[in-house]
Amino acid sequence: MRKLKLQMFMSLDGFVASEGENPDESPTPEKEPTSAGDEKLDQYIFSTIDSSDTILLGRKTVDEFVTYWEDVANNHPEDPQHALARNLADTPKVVFTKTLKESTWNNTTLATGDLVEEVNKLKNQPGKDIIVYGGGGFVSSLIKEDLIDEYYLFINPNALGHGMPIFNKLTKPLNLSLKSATAYSNGVVLLLYERKRN
Numbered sequence: 580m581r582k583l584k585l586q587m588f589m590s591l592d593g594f595v596a597s598e599g600e601n602p603d604e605s606p607t608p609e610k611e612p613t614s615a616g617d618e619k620l621d622q623y624i625f626s627t628i629d630s631s632d633t634i635l636l637g638r639k640t641v642d643e644f645v646t647y648w649e650d651v652a653n654n655h656p657e658d659p660q661h662a663l664a665r666n667l668a669d670t671p672k673v674v675f676t677k678t679l680k681e682s683t684w685n686n687t688t689l690a691t692g693d694l695v696e697e698v699n700k701l702k703n704q705p706g707k708d709i710i711v712y713g714g715g716g717f718v719s720s721l722i723k724e725d726l727i728d729e730y731y732l733f734i735n736p737n738a739l740g741h742g743m744p745i746f747n748k749l750t751k752p753l754n755l756s757l758k759s760a761t762a763y764s765n766g767v768v769l770l771l772y773e774r775k776r777n
Contacts, residue, residue: 580702580703581701581702581703581704581706581707581708581709582702582708582709582728582729583635583698583701583702583708583709583710583711583721583726583727583728583729584627584631584708584709584710584711584727584728584729584730584731585710585711585718585721585722585727585729585730585731585732586624586627586710586711586712586731586733587712587713587718587730587731587732587733587745588733588735588767589732589733589734589735589745590734590735590737590738590739590742591734591735591736591737591738592738592739592740593744593746594739594741594742594743594744595713595715595718595742595743595744595745596714596715596742596743597739597741597742597743617763617764617765617767619763619764620733620763620765620767620769621660621663623761623769624663625662625663625666627710627731628663628666628667628670628710629666630707630708631670631707631708631709631710632670632671632706632707632708632709633670633671633672633673633701633706633707633709633710634667634670634671634672634673634709634710634711634712635672635673635675635698635701635709635710635711635712635717635721636672636673636674636675636711636712636713636714636717637674637675637713637714637716637717637718638674638675638676638677638678638679638717639714639716639717640712640713640714640717641672641674641684641687644712644713645672645684645685645687648664648667648668649664649668649685651664652664652665652667652668652669653668668685668686669686670686671686671687671688672684672686672687672688673687673688673689673690673697673701674687674688674689674690675689675690675691675694675697675717676689676690676691677691679691694720694721694724694726695724695726698721698724698726699726711727715743715744715745716743718745719744719745719746719747719748720748722745722746722748722749722753723748723749723750725753725774727774728773728774728776729758729771729772729773729774730755730770730771730772730773730774731769731771732769732770732771732772733767733768733769734767734768734769734770735766735767736766736767753774754775755772755773755774755775756772756773756774756775757770757771757772758771758772758773759771
């Protein structure tokens with residue numbers, strides 16, 4: 580069975596997005612999955628993406644995500660993130676939605692059924708692993724249903740005091756096993772956790 584991997588940038592106090600409009604108050608780089616300028620971290624993120632052949636997105640995230648990365652891939656070969664963008668643009672994406680009937684994005688299909696059934700159906704298909712980027716509400720639902728197998732949490736060196744959490748829908752404790760902890764020169768610490776299953 581394929582693994583579902585979550586890659587998410589977070590603030591020190593556990594928020595994945597600020598409530599304000601000021602980008603300086605955000606715990607994340609401008610567009611995930613960039614890493615705010617650390618070459619080793621960029622290489623790690625690229626290897627994580629390369630180990631997957633499907634990207635999951637919530638409906639509220641897909642417009643910004645697909646538009647941004649396809650623009651970099653198609654129109655900005657000089658961009659340092661061009662290879663990453665090309666990879667993201669070429670990787671099949673599945674958008675979870677209850678409102679849309681058809682996809683208007685390239686290389687993208689819709690999942691409109693029950694969340695648990697749809698994700699488990701994808702996990703049981705042959706291929707590489709699956710990676711999810713968000714948004715926060717969608718990720719919270721995946722966590723609540725215990726569908727994520729590996730958590731790649733990039734902790735940024737800032738605290739917001741308020742914002743959007745992703746563990747707020749849990750109805751019982753979630754126990755994880757730490758696989759690695761890595762600090763990078765830009766102050767980001769990657770905590771990689773695995774969900775132990777019987």
